[in-house]
Amino acid sequence: xxxxxxxxxxxxxxxxxxxxxxxxxxxxxxxxxxxxxxxxxxxxxxxxxxxxxxxxxxxxxxxxxxxxxxxxxxxxxxxxxxxxxxxxxxxxxxxxxxxxxxxxxxxxxxxxxxxxxxxxxxxxxxxxxxxxxxxxxxxxxxxxxxxxxxxxxxxxxxxxxxxxxxxxxxxxxxxxxxxxxxxxxxxxxxxxxxxxxxxxxxxxxxxxxxxxxxxxxxxxxxxxxxxxxxxxxxxxxxxxxxxxxxxxxxxxxxxxxxxxxxxxxxxxxxxxxxxxxxxxxxxxxxxxxxxxxxxxxxxxxxxxxxxxxxxxxxxxxxxxxxxxxxxxxxxxxxxxxxxxxxxxxxxxxxxxxxxxxxxxxxxxxxxxxxxxxxxxxx
Amino acid sequence: xxxxxxxxxxxxxxxxxxxxxxxxxxxxxxxxxxxxxxxxxxxxxxxxxxxxxxxxxxxxxxxxxxxxxxxxxxxxxxxxxxxxxxxxxxxxxxxxxxxxxxxxxxxxxxxxxxxxxxxxxxxxxxxxxxxxxxxxxxxxxxxxxxxxxxxxxxxxxxxxxxxxxxxxxxxxxxxxxxxxxxxxxxxxxxxxxxxxxxxxxxxxxxxxxxxxxxxxxxxxxxxxxxxxxxxxxxxxxxxxxxxxxxxxxxxxxxxxxxxxxxxxxxxxxxxxxxxxxxxxxxxxxxxxxxxxxxxxxxxxxxxxxxxxxxxxxxxxxxxxxxxxxxxxxxxxxxxxxxxxxxxxxxxxxxxxxxxxxxxxxxxxxxxxxxxxxxxxxx
Numbered sequence: 001x002x003x004x005x006x007x008x009x010x011x012x013x014x015x016x017x018x019x020x021x022x023x024x025x026x027x028x029x030x031x032x033x034x035x036x037x038x039x040x041x042x043x044x045x046x047x048x049x050x051x052x053x054x055x056x057x058x059x060x061x062x063x064x065x066x067x068x069x070x071x072x073x074x075x076x077x078x079x080x081x082x083x084x085x086x087x088x089x090x091x092x093x094x095x096x097x098x099x100x101x102x103x104x105x106x107x108x109x110x111x112x113x114x115x116x117x118x119x120x121x122x123x124x125x126x127x128x129x130x131x132x133x134x135x136x137x138x139x140x141x142x143x144x145x146x147x148x149x150x151x152x153x154x155x156x157x158x159x160x161x162x163x164x165x166x167x168x169x170x171x172x173x174x175x176x177x178x179x180x181x182x183x184x185x186x187x188x189x190x191x192x193x194x195x196x197x198x199x200x201x202x203x204x205x206x207x208x209x210x211x212x213x214x215x216x217x218x219x220x221x222x223x224x225x226x227x228x229x230x231x232x233x234x235x236x237x238x239x240x241x242x243x244x245x246x247x248x249x250x251x252x253x254x255x256x257x258x259x260x261x262x263x264x265x266x267x268x269x270x271x272x273x274x275x276x277x278x279x280x281x282x283x284x285x286x287x288x289x290x291x292x293x294x295x296x297x298x299x300x301x302x303x304x305x306x307x308x309x310x311x312x313x314x315x316x317x318x319x320x321x322x323x324x325x326x327x328x329x330x331x332x333x334x335x336x337x338x339x340x341x342x343x344x345x346x347x348x349x350x351x352x353x354x355x356x357x358x359x360x361x362x363x364x365x366x367x368x369x370x371x372x373x374x375x376x377x378x
Numbered sequence: 379x380x381x382x383x384x385x386x387x388x389x390x391x392x393x394x395x396x397x398x399x400x401x402x403x404x405x406x407x408x409x410x411x412x413x414x415x416x417x418x419x420x421x422x423x424x425x426x427x428x429x430x431x432x433x434x435x436x437x438x439x440x441x442x443x444x445x446x447x448x449x450x451x452x453x454x455x456x457x458x459x460x461x462x463x464x465x466x467x468x469x470x471x472x473x474x475x476x477x478x479x480x481x482x483x484x485x486x487x488x489x490x491x492x493x494x495x496x497x498x499x500x501x502x503x504x505x506x507x508x509x510x511x512x513x514x515x516x517x518x519x520x521x522x523x524x525x526x527x528x529x530x531x532x533x534x535x536x537x538x539x540x541x542x543x544x545x546x547x548x549x550x551x552x553x554x555x556x557x558x559x560x561x562x563x564x565x566x567x568x569x570x571x572x573x574x575x576x577x578x579x580x581x582x583x584x585x586x587x588x589x590x591x592x593x594x595x596x597x598x599x600x601x602x603x604x605x606x607x608x609x610x611x612x613x614x615x616x617x618x619x620x621x622x623x624x625x626x627x628x629x630x631x632x633x634x635x636x637x638x639x640x641x642x643x644x645x646x647x648x649x650x651x652x653x654x655x656x657x658x659x660x661x662x663x664x665x666x667x668x669x670x671x672x673x674x675x676x677x678x679x680x681x682x683x684x685x686x687x688x689x690x691x692x693x694x695x696x697x698x699x700x701x702x703x704x705x706x707x708x709x710x711x712x713x714x715x716x717x718x719x720x721x722x723x724x725x726x727x728x729x730x731x732x733x734x735x736x737x738x739x740x741x742x743x744x745x746x747x748x749x750x751x752x753x754x755x756x
Contacts, residue, residue, distance in 0.1 A: 091736075097592075098736055099585040105732040108684045149530070149584045149607055152561040161556025165594050170556040178539025178548040179563035183530040186588050187557070206527045207477040210564050214475075216543050229527055306486045354483040358469075358476055 013141055013189075014092050020135050021089045028082065039069040040081060043130040043278060050277040052326035058271040058284035061130065068127075079113040080124050088128065091143035095164075097187065099147045100125060130278035138282040140187040140238065150184025150235035152209060152227040155218030157243075158194040161185075174224070179214055181227070188239040193247050198222045202240060202288070204230065204255040204265055208350050208361070217362050221370065224249075231265050237283040240269070250287045252376065254366075257293035258310075258347035259317040262338065263325060266290050271327050290377035291369050295340040298348050301365060306355040307346035318342050331378045391519055391567075392470050398513045399467045406460065417447040418459060421508040421656060428655040430704035436649040436662035439508065446505075457491040458502050466506065469521035473542075475565065477525045478503060508656035516660040518565040518616065528562025528613035530587060530605040533596030535621075536572040539563075552602070557592055559605070566617040571625050576600045580618060580666070582608065582633040582643055586728050586739070595740050599748065602627075609643050615661040618647070628665045630754065632744075635671035636688075636725035637695040640716065641703060644668050649705050668755035669747055673718040676726050679743060684733040685724035696720050709756045 010018070024040055031038040043049070044064040052059050070078045087106060091097055098106065104121040107114045115121040129139045153159075157174040159182060171194075174182045185191075201223050203209045209227035212218065218225050224243070228236055244251050253269060255261040267273075270288040272280030298307060310318075318338050321328045328334045341347070353361040369375070388396070402418060409416040421427070422442040430437050448456045465484060469475055476484065481503060482496040493499040507517045531537075535552040537560060549572075552560045563569075579601050581587045587605035590596065596603050602621070606614055622629050631647060633639040645651075648666040650658030676685060688696075696716050699706045706712045719725070731739045747753070 096736055098732070099588075099729070101583075101585060101727070101729045102732040102736060105684055105727075105729050106736065108730075108733040145585075145588070147583070147585045149527075149605070152527070159556070159558060161558060163594075164557065164592050165597070170554055172555050172558060176548055177550050177560070178537070179542065179565070179568075180537060180539060180550060181561040181563070182555070183559040183561040185557035185559070186584075190557070205479075205525070206564075207479060207523075207525045210477075210523070214542050216541075219543070227527070306483055349479070349483075351477070351479045351483050352486075354476070354480040355486040358474055358480060358484065 010092070013137065016135070017092050017132065017137055017141050018089055020132060020137060021085050024085065024131065025082070037070050038078075039067050040078070040131075041065050041067050042127045043134060045126060045130055045278055047274050050274045052271070052330070054326075054330050056281075057286045058280045059274050059277045060280060061133070061277045076113055077120075077124065080107070080110075080115065080121075081127065083107070083110055083113060084121070084124050085128055088142045088144070092141075097140075097143040097145045099145055099186075101147055103144070126278065133278045133281065138189065138238075139279055140189045140282075145186040146234040148233040148235060149229075150186065150233060150239060151229055152181035152183055152206075153224065153239075154181045154209075154213045155224035156195055156197040156222060157224045160192040160194065162190065175219070179210075181209075181213060184226075184235050184239045186235050188235070188242045191239075191242065193243060195224065195247055195249075196222065197224045197247075197249060199224075200240060200243060200249050200251045201225045201291075202228055202232070202251055202253045202269060204228055204253075204261060204350060208254070211358070212362065215359065215362055217366070221366070228265065228269070232269050234279075234283060237269060237272075237285065240288075241283060241285050244285055244287050250289065250373075251285050252289055252291040252370075252373075254291050254350060255293070256347070256349045257295060257298060257341070258349075259314050259321060259338070259341070261293075262290070262334070263317060263321045263328070267325070267327055289373075292365075292376075293348055293350055293352070294377060295337055295344055297365075297369075298344065298346065301353065301356075303348050303352050303355065304346075306352035307348045310342070310345055310347055314347060315342065333377050337377055388470070391515065394513070395470050395510065395515055395519050396467055398510060398515060399463050402463065402509065403460070415448050416456075417445050418456070419443050419445050420505045421512060423504055423508055423656055425652055428652045430649070430708070432704075432708050434659075435664045436658045437652050437655045438658060439511070439655045454491055455498075455502065458485070458488075458493065458499075459505065461485070461488055461491060462499070462502050463506055466520045466522070470519075475518075475521040475523045477523055477564075479525055481522070504656065511656045511659065516567065516616075517657055518567045518660075523564040524612040526611040526613060527607075528564065528611060528617060529607055530559035530561055530584075531602065531617075532559045532587075532591045533602035534573055534575040534600060535602045538570040538572065540568065553597070557588075559587075559591060562604075562613050562617045564613050566613070566620045569617075569620065571621060573602065573625055573627075574600065575602045575625075575627060577602075578618060578621060578627050578629045579603045579669070580606055580610070580629055580631045580647060582606055582631075582639060582728060586632070589736070590740065593737065593740055595744070599744070606643065606647070610647050612657075612661060615647060615650075615663065618666075619661060619663050622663055622665050628667065628751075629663050630667055630669040630748075630751075632669050632728060633671070634725070634727045635673060635676060635719070636727075637692050637699060637716070637719070639671075640668070640712070641695060641699045641706070645703070645705055667751075670743075670754075671726055671728055671730070672755060673715055673722055675743075675747075676722065676724065679731065679734075681726050681730050681733065682724075684730035685726045688720070688723055688725055692725060693720065711755050715755055 028038040
């Protein structure tokens with residue numbers, strides 16, 4: 001069992017989290033004591049209130065707020081909001097946490113104010129996360145952890161963690177895991193690092209990650225490799241962000257050359273997405289750049305006969321990005337690259353490099369690309 | 379770079395792999411020299427030739443063979459089969475490997491006999507795997523690795539691997555990875571282990587894995603925990619199998635109480651599936667047992683109000699299992715459990731235990747279940 005109860009030491013951020021929860025609760029209480037209807041002010045999370053901030057480089061919530069006042073109609077969700085904040089507080093104090101799914105089930109013991117559907121508990125959780133976010137606190141700080149798996153990591157990195165029972169420091173040397181790798185935990189908040197890497201290489205597919213790891217590419221390239229496995233999960237995004245911030249490292253993305261790779265995988269990693277704008281500030285990776293595969297790489301590395309025709313969904317996604325995506329619109333290089341891809345009419349996967357031999361990617365492609373970091377897409 | 383070329387030492391299994399490939403090639407050559415049409419005999423992989431062997435406890439190929447003779451119509455696939463076997467041989471010699479996707483791309487340099495679609499290269503690869511399987515050789519031995527991610531591992535286990543460049547031994551202590559975990563590599567063939575665990579606990583969801591890991595459940599329970607993340611991938615299945623075999627450990631599965639959990643997740647882990655029968659013998663985990671959540675657990679642990687109604691797809695899947703699944707048919711306890719679930723009309727997730735508190739699963743559910751290992755489903 002983990003140590004818990006009063007003896008668990010709270011750090012500064014924990015204290016701030018409890019302070020934010022208490023200030024909301026005290027306001028509710030003050031209103032009740034004064035004979036007024038209590039209310040809670042919550043940031044509006046709908047897309048109307050989301051903007052892409054070019055200077056900050058991510059999607060974020062605007063200033064609109066909604067006020068949840070206690071009425072006959074809102075009594076249940078009002079109570080749920082308060083109980084969920086109380087749950088969060090308890091978890092902070094006891095150094096525990098819950099996934100979205102667990103939060104939903106915890107409520108089954110709340111009698112009349114239990115959640116009927118997980119969609120309902122998710123919405124209330126998002127509301128509380130939005131309040132915390134306005135105070136600079138991440139969802140992990142509230143002890144709401146993502147359900148999904150984190151990616152794998154290998155390379156020139158020591159992760160400094162702790163034994164959750166004894167509190168002892170634990171060091172994981174990601175250069176000494178053989179053919180295996182370090183599996184990213186669901187929260188990276190408490191981690192620190194030691195590294196002499198020059199950059200982080202974030203890789204789309206597990207197959208490519210395994211190749212670069214088995215051949216210890218990261219050794220000579222002086223880097224850390226991270227497997228995203230398609231669109232990176234929140235745990236993976238937060239880990240890369242914390243690592244990039246704490247160690248001041250650029251993040252280079254090695255992704256398929258197709259609209260999905262550009263606008264879903266890469267863009268999600270770098271700037272986040274509109275419908276989770278209340279937490280993007282903690283998840284986005286502003287120092288991410290797109291190493292490849294670029295449309296020009298298809299020509300420069302002779303991959304034409306290892307490409308596939310763009311499907312109608314690819315074309316639609318590309319056109320949609322050109323017309324409606326504020327991140328793409330802000331970067332002429334991206335407009336040019338997507339336009340070039342549409343003109344070529346094909347897409348290429350990162351594994352297509354195997355056409356020139358399984359390890360062409362290690363011996364030729366990555367060294368040539370890394371020699372010209374200015375050529376990366378923004 | 380990994381060491382490669384003639385100096386790479388081949389082990390016994392590598393030598394046997396090359397021997398099998400050479401014997402097929404020599405037969406082809408002998409026929410040509412004698413002026414006869416060359417042919418290759420391949421096990422039939424269609425479902426007609428798949429049977430569930432109750433004694434062995436897994437789905438396996440029957441004895442039917444097809445003969446691929448060189449004709450005008452088969453010239454291309456005949457050449458592809460030989461080239462792919464040659465590729466496998468080269469990879470064995472150079473201690474490299476390829477994913478299915480990479481194999482497809484490698485062929486882009488084969489001129490006229492390149493593969494047009496990955497489905498074609500997959501089929502030829504499966505044929506070669508079936509030949510090797512008949513000689514007791516796994517697909518990993520041919521150096522065909524799965525694309526998909528392996529799950530995570532933590533607990534009382536030291537994985538003994540090697541540095542692929544220097545050949546030095548690498549030991550990974552899975553009890554000392556903090557809140558992180560060991561990410562299973564795509565091939566477990568070369569791994570060995572040291573452990574004082576009493577069993578392996580294979581867990582369906584990442585959220586539950588993280589909970590048991592963060593609270594170091596495995597420490598007092600003397601076990602190794604493995605995250606399956608839904609239906610386990612081939613890398614995860616093979617890892618569990620090799621671990622169970624080499625260390626003589628039973629494997630207990632902790633999965634949702636629903637037809638998908640029983641017949642897809644658990645059954646795939648234990649006996650494999652009909653459409654990959656040619657490799658099931660290497661992937662199945664005969665020592666797997668079903669710890670829970672069982673239909674009876676819903677009653678015994680008071681989870682009734684944390685259940686969900688069975689959907690029509692659940693009911694269909696359950697009925698289908700009762701009528702057509704030879705594994706279920708072979709086990710009266712499974713017939714009884716699925717019949718009970720259909721009668722109750724509900725399903726329960728493993729997270730439903732959170733109804734009684736986040737750590738009820740650690741403090742109450744698992745200890746009670748583990749005290750009665752005879753109560754597990756087969």
